Amino acid sequence: MSVEINCDMGESFGLYKMGDDEGVMPFISQANVACGFHGSDPNHMRHTVELAQKHGVKVGAHVSLPDLAGFGRREMKIDREEMANIILYQIGALKAFLDQAGMPLSHIKPHGALYGMAARMEHIAHAVADAADVYKVPVLGLANTLHETVYGARGHDFQAEFFADLDYDDDGRLLITREHHAVDPAVAASRVMDAVSTGTIASINGVPLKVRAETVCIHSDTPNAVEIARAVQKAVMGLKAA
16 A cells, blocks of 8 residues: 655745744655745745755645735636646746756645645646646646546546545535644544545545545644644554555
8 A cells, every 4th residue: 555645845935934844744755845826935945855855755846826925725817828837937946946956856736726726627727737748747636526537638647635634525625724723633643544444534514525545635834733744654654554
């Protein structure tokens, strides 16, 4: 059983700190590094790439709508070509630091509102795929949404993602909030075990949902992120050993 653990990282900006990247990095296998449009800047991008390299963690581009003030968690009206160009611009910035470190680009993952839009809007999902055409790396997303159908139809490797520290509504959509609140690490670990071993979790209202978890996401800006990361890693390692 091969299950990755990914985390959104490098989201600080200037003197403003977001997330505990140093604390979380030892417990993950994939770092989704912000590329400057919802968080990060050249200094933080380089530092995060080097931190990932130190811990043997793969680095992917965490691309966003151009919404630094709203941390990329507000939807925007935008067409396919412009969205693809915005994504390419961000990947290019991160790729420079990866090249400097001698590391490959591992994957692409949309952030926040862009993630939600690509799950249900064909032109946005195709914009993500347009950018992925250039780099030929896997794209992370939600199973049973346009992430899977569009990326797969376009010939891209798709990694089904499960969120250990976010809730799902009764239709299986992520509840994306402006701020992440603390989550009980034991609850997060239990959800991961259910998602990986049975493919079923409960929605926020207790409705059974079918999910797939080829990679499990945690967020470095959750207040108790390190404890969650540690518990999720222990759960994944236990499932691999079973």
